Amino acid sequence: MAQLSLNHLSKSFGAGRPAVNDLSLTIRDGGFLALLGPSGCGKTTVLRMIAGFEQPTGGSIRLGERVLADEKSFIPPEARNMAMVFQSYALWPHMTVAENVGYPLKVRGIGGDARSRKVREALASVRLEDYADRRPAALSGGQRQRVALARCLVTEPDVVLLDEPLANLDRHLRQEMEETFREFHRRSGATMVYVTHDQSEAMALATDVAIMSEGKLLQVGAPEAIYAEPEGRVVGSLIGQGAILSLPIFPSSPRRLDWLSLSHALRPVMQPHPDVRTADVLIRPQDVELAPEGIQAKVETSLYEGERYALRLTLSDGQMLRAFSRLPVRVGELVRVRIGSGWRL
Template sequence: MAELILSDLRKTFGGGRAAVDGVSLTLRPGGFLALLGPSGCGKTTVLRMVAGFETPDEGAIRLGDRLLSSANAVVPPESRNMAMVFQSYALWPHMTVAGNVGYPLKVRGLSAGVVADKVGKALAAVHLEAFADRRPADLSGGQRQRVALARCLVTEPDVVLLDEPLANLDRHLRQEMEEAFRDFHARSGATMIYVTHDQAEAMALATDVAVMSEGRVLQMAPPAELYARPQGRLVGSLIGQGAILQVRDDGTSERGYDWPRLRACLGTAAGMPTVDVLVRPQDVEIGGDGLTATVESATFEGERHALRLILGDGQRLRAYSRLLAAAGDVLRVTIRSGWRL
């Protein structure tokens, strides 16, 4: 196993704006990286360059000491020992589950006995031993996705690439497949890159998350660090359910804000510089001697109500409450802490 290193990758299609613009990432052996961002941010193009389906205009991709891609030299996809799981599963409809899983091994010319043994182990790893003789049309969406995972596992790849693999599944199956991906990662030990626009998926699955926008990586960090210390307004707005407040710049270099300091800085004054402060719903306390806020909307989420609030200066805030609230109610809120972006 070796590090996967992406160095200053650039890719432009049709002479327009760069789809990927200077992306550099290093993924440790056995790591699980999620590329997170909105549609059109370049994450799938990065994945396709790693797979060998696209050639970078500039930059390089290396797996350890081995050069996989540059503007002048490209190792073909079939020679990279990588496996890819597509959103559409890409299963052969006329083959059985066992036939689909074993196909890459047959292409490599392995004997029938070796293929059968490896296929059996791969299907057992995704809990589909009993479905070996069925065809894809007889399976649920989650089961088809497990077949695609087993097909990856059977080839023992160095890197597994996943292109929004849960996009076609309902919420229940997504949760089930998240467990399958975690188990697959633990069993295979492979380095994994997972493309998604769903931040909940990225945070739940990955050991590291790279947030992308307009072809660039804005921040790469473990999920807990990304959540607690986002860098910049866009990362803060993409991660979690927080609200971004504009407050007066008090001239300090500290990134965190406690309640007394934040309260003193809230409310902008003409001509004064401002900074963006991210406030999470769980850091907003209803009641006390806090600020006056009007409930804009309230959504019941079972164990709590998710509130959208409007402060006196017109800025919006999110909060959680166990007590029933309705649009138009006037509350007091205390902001325990915030993070300067």
């Protein structure tokens, strides 16, 4: 197997802003990449170009040494040795579960015992051996999803694509399926690309997360790195529930800011230092605590979430901040908060 690389990939549908704009990305062999972004950001178009359902209008897609698509050549999806789990599962209603799973083998001319053995193995890996002779219509949503997964598993594809596969499932089933996906990835060792707009899903599943917005790739990295050190305002506001403050900061100061430098920046100064520049600073609510030595803020809303209260505060200069509190706080009350940590975007 080999790594999948997208080089300066673009796609535009007629006039207007291109759906995908000059996107370059390399997915290491056996990696599990989540493409994360708001709806309409072009992530599904990227997935469909990798599958071969859309032709790029610029750039190229390679799998190892093999060119899947560029200006001169295009390999149709039939010949790409990929598999995909669709949002709607795309099970063929006129075939049984076993026939659905075995179809890619049938097309490849594999028949008889070899096929039925592989189908049985694939169904066993998603714990659906007993359902082989049922029709998809007789299965529940989660079972259909697992049949779709088994169909991907059966041919040992180079790349497995997943297009918002959990969007149609309820919350309880999602957690179960996330576990199935992780296991599937571990077992198959295939390169996986997973499209979602749900960040907790992306964080929980993937080894790498790529953030897209308006057709552009903003940041790629391990989930922890993206969460801790997002690049730029857009990623900062997409990941986690942080608030972004505009604060006067020395450009030479480190990007991770502690309470000392933050409290400095938050205190109004008559004569700002000439080197100070206004910068965007991301403050996560778990880094904000109610403390007497903190700065003053007014409680705008207080929402009981069960284990804690989620607060929306305004600082004296009108900027908004999020915080958590274990004790009830009244709306309109003046509190003092200490910000333990901030990240310069």
